[in-house]
Amino acid sequence: MLKREEWYDLATRLDWDFSYVSEEEVFPPDIAGKTSIPREIWVKEYDAPYKVTYREYVKNQRDKDMRVLAVKDAAQRGNLFERLDRALKSNWLFHYGGVPLAEYQAGVAEARMARFRRAGEWRNLATFGCMDEIRHAQLQLLVPHSYVKRDPRYAWAHKTMFTEEWGSIALRRFFDDQFVSTDAIETSIQLTFLFETAFTNLQFIAMANQSYASGDYEFGNLVQSIQTDEARHAQIGVGVAPIMVKHGEKEKFQKMVDKMFWTTWRVFCVLVGCTMDYQIPVEERQMSFKEFMEEWIIAQFERLMYDLGYELPWYWDIFLEELNYQHHAFQIGLYCWRPTIWFDRKGPSPKEREWLNEKYPDWDEKFGPIWDVIIENINNGKIDKTLSPDLVLLCNTCNLPICFPHPGETQLHTLTYNGRKYFFCSEPCKWIFEQEPEKFAGQKTLFDRFLAGEIQPPTIEGVMKYMGFEHPEEMGDDSWNYEWARMYAKT
Ligand code: MN
Numbered sequence: 001m002l003k004r005e006e007w008y009d010l011a012t013r014l015d016w017d018f019s020y021v022s023e024e025e026v027f028p029p030d031i032a033g034k035t036s037i038p039r040e041i042w043v044k045e046y047d048a049p050y051k052v053t054y055r056e057y058v059k060n061q062r063d064k065d066m067r068v069l070a071v072k073d074a075a076q077r078g079n080l081f082e083r084l085d086r087a088l089k090s091n092w093l094f095h096y097g098g099v100p101l102a103e104y105q106a107g108v109a110e111a112r113m114a115r116f117r118r119a120g121e122w123r124n125l126a127t128f129g130c131m132d133e134i135r136h137a138q139l140q141l142l143v144p145h146s147y148v149k150r151d152p153r154y155a156w157a158h159k160t161m162f163t164e165e166w167g168s169i170a171l172r173r174f175f176d177d178q179f180v181s182t183d184a185i186e187t188s189i190q191l192t193f194l195f196e197t198a199f200t201n202l203q204f205i206a207m208a209n210q211s212y213a214s215g216d217y218e219f220g221n222l223v224q225s226i227q228t229d230e231a232r233h234a235q236i237g238v239g240v241a242p243i244m245v246k247h248g249e250k251e252k253f254q255k256m257v258d259k260m261f262w263t264t265w266r267v268f269c270v271l272v273g274c275t276m277d278y279q280i281p282v283e284e285r286q287m288s289f290k291e292f293m294e295e296w297i298i299a300q301f302e303r304l305m306y307d308l309g310y311e312l313p314w315y316w317d318i319f320l321e322e323l324n325y326q327h328h329a330f331q332i333g334l335y336c337w338r339p340t341i342w343f344d345r346k347g348p349s350p351k352e353r354e355w356l357n358e359k360y361p362d363w364d365e366k367f368g369p370i371w372d373v374i375i376e377n378i379n380n381g382k383i384d385k386t387l388s389p390d391l392v393l394l395c396n397t398c399n400l401p402i403c404f405p406h407p408g409e410t411q412l413h414t415l416t417y418n419g420r421k422y423f424f425c426s427e428p429c430k431w432i433f434e435q436e437p438e439k440f441a442g443q444k445t446l447f448d449r450f451l452a453g454e455i456q457p458p459t460i461e462g463v464m465k466y467m468g469f470e471h472p473e474e475m476g477d478d479s480w481n482y483e484w485a486r487m488y489a490k491t
């Protein structure tokens with residue numbers, strides 16, 4: 001028997017020349033990636049830091065699955081669901097509705113790299129990546145399935161991506177641009193280098209830590225298990241980036257990173273920002289969203305870019321300023337449109353408000369007055385006044401609500417393309433659209449569809465039905481049943 005290091009390179013870097021067909025026929029540029037870098041360079045220089053053999057992979061994955069299933073059984077026998085805070089569980093609903101089928105699509109993206117990239121090690125890592133993502137999809141469908149009998153909204157793990165719910169449209173747009181409608185090189189940078197290395201890998205570590213701290217070991221164990229896969233297959237892009245930077249495709253690389261960092265930031269504000277700063281029990285919060293972004297995401301991303309000799313995105317100052325505001329604005333938006341989402345939201349209790357002011361010194365000045373109106377309406381029994389009666393303008397790039405992070409200051413950005421007017425939440429979202437208008441111009445947000453008469457009848461009831469909400473028990477609600485607001489009346 002040969003030792004691992006004696007056969008590893010030979011097995012994993014296997015490549016050969018074609019004699020009966022052309023290179024282009026085997027690796028069509030539209031799907032393999034248009035690149036001016038010759039194949040010899042990709043083959044010779046591609047080197048991922050993470051080494052794993054198939055035998056090791058299978059054994060590790062089997063062990064990991066066994067642990068997830070064992071913890072799941074123990075948690076459900078111990079009635080964990082009944083014991084946890086409802087605001088905390090609304091994060092599960094959000095996560096399971098948005099993530100499992102996107103994981104499955106990431107598996108398709110990995111498969112594209114596994115077949116179409118011109119370096120053996122890249123193809124091998126992507127083969128493992130593809131199996132990882134199928135596993136993530138399956139586990140994150142399995143766990144919520146056990147909760148459907150307690151709350152029908154857990155069925156949204158399967159349902160969301162097949163609806164025209166506005167958040168689902170936004171998520172699909174994001175994933176399509178990132179790794180579904182892309183070639184194998186774009187996938188490696190946008191999905192593995194940017195989204196996974198810079199964002200989700202770290203987010204999953206933080207999410208696991210936070211879950212354990214909240215006594216939620218089932219969810220913590222699940223995301224930790226997934227994170228260990230991400231840490232491996234995210235290395236695919238780490239092998240690609242230096243080759244592009246070194247061999248004349250730095251500008252192309254920079255553009256992809258600039259686009260994807262911003263749109264990921266937008267999704268993160270909603271998915272992670274609102275969750276960390278509003279939905280986790282305040283005494284269990286380990287850090288604020290801003291601290292998490294600064295200490296985990298930004299510090300690592302800046303170092304990664306610096307090591308590659310790459311510049312930070314042009315909008316860096318805008319981004320740093322938004323860290324203080326954007327997700328607070330989104331939380332108000334989600335709260336006031338809660339029947340149009342499949343998970344619950346709540347406002348800050350007096351104790352949480354103190355915490356928010358400590359973490360974000362001008363929180364009370366900016367957002368306090370808006371919450372005060374909501375609180376007053378709740379305490380006067382006017383719940384209907386806490387719901388927005390109108391449709392909201394959605395950004396034509398990120399598809400998320402155009403919320404003004406500084407209340408009262410309009411920052412709407414617009415442009416006209418082929419006779420149609422487009423709206424954007426921010427300068428970077430407008431810039432992204434301008435880079436590839438032909439790619440984005442035909443995409444319609446829920447708001448665009450309503451204006452175009454595609455939603456019938458054109459009433460709130462018609463819109464709710466169009467989005468897939470037929471029963472009130474499927475809609476988002478106040479996760480504390482307004483108790484957070486009543487606390488103000490008592491003090
Ligand atoms: Mn995954």
Ligand code: MN
Pocket residue numbers: 106133196230233
């Ligand atoms: Mn992944």
